Amino acid sequence: MDIRMPIRAVLLALAGLLSIAIHPADSRAADSPGMDLLKNRCASCHSLTGPAPASIHALWARKGPDFFYAGNKYQRSWIVSWLQHPVRIRPAGMFYADHLKPGPKRDMVDESTLRPHVALSKADAILAADALMTLKGHNDLIKMEHVAPGSISKSMGEMVFDKFLGCLACHRTDPDYGGLSGPELYTAGSRLRPEFIASYIRNPQAWDPKIWMPDKHVNDARIQQLVHYIESLNLGGSHASSP
Amino acid sequence: MHPVHKTYAFILGLAVLFLALLPDALLAAPAKDNYRTYCAQCHGLQGNGRGVNIRDMSVQPRNHTDGAYMSSRSDQDLFTADKKGGLAIDKSVLMPPWGETLSDSEIHNMVRYLRTLCHCQYGKQ
Secondary structure (H helix, E strand, O other): OOOHHHHHHHHHHHHHHHHHHHOOOOOHHHHOHHHHHHHHHHOOOOOOOOOOOOOHHHHHHOOOOOOOOHHHHEOHHHHHHHHHOOOOOOOOOOOHHHHEEOOOOOOEEOHHHOOOOOOOOHHHHHHHHHHHOOOOOOHHHHHOOOOOOOOOOHHHHHHHHHHHOOHHHOOEEEOOEEOOOOOOOOOHHHHEOHHHHHHHHHOHHHHOOOOOOOOOOOOHHHHHHHHHHHHHOOOOOOOOOOO | OOHHHHHHHHHHHHHHHHHHHOOHHHHOOOHHHHHHHHHHHHHOOOOOOOOOOHHHOOOOOOOOOOHHHHOOOOHHHHHHHHHHOHHHHOOOOOOOOOOOOOOHHHHHHHHHHHHHHHOOEOOEO
């Protein structure tokens, strides 16, 4: 018998017990129309309560980004806009290996396996955004971050992002430049909160234990530079209608 | 304490004890699954160095099916590269450290898996 089965069962039981203990059923936000919308239209693909996948098989099965920390991750204005005109953020889908086919020179993204995200009306997008802003998982991690306002030259930013840390291997900094297994970063400046970017770079596994982004032990100064570089890329909005 | 809560606490205690007594090796994901999740993005689903990310990479990932090269690397080198990244064995920064993602026993299993991809051992093809 596969030894992982009973382990998984115990972990599930543990998670269930903890969720009963931690989340009393009288959450006020649960009554709002926005939260109802999230539960009815989003929760089948996005986890509203967490935790993040604890095994790689759960990771493979995840259909969309976790939302239990959406209020600490996303910028509200971006959510409102994106939900009305969704554009793919992960070029190879939620779990890249499920959307590849062999190519003559390298593995290629099999576009036929990718599905577009549903679009919402403006009114629903606003309701959803407001409800998402109330989901504040990992407040502790966010409180540890302080991103000072600042800027970085394009050449220095590219040096840090590509040559010093190798982020370009997996992330695109332009619609046709960079890797494909991670989310594109050329709209991340308007999509993500700076403290989230900083915290996620510092310790991706604290947010998502099994994610395929490594912890590269990036120091504080580099993290600040990366946040400023990612903010400087920001093409958010101008790509809203591209495929 | 409410009797129901006592029961929860008891079950919780048992579960934690059970997990604490499990050897790390039993919790490890199979190397093949770890390879598909973490390595294939650059080294390719077939391990041939042709991952989906490689087009714009300044240094191309190693072809793990290349027995001639892979046999020149010791198991310790492969372990170090996997755990601490390419720089730790004077190779590219594009090979990241996986030591915060995979346990030591998972990395040992990965080294064994790499030997099946290259059909080779250190010092002999």
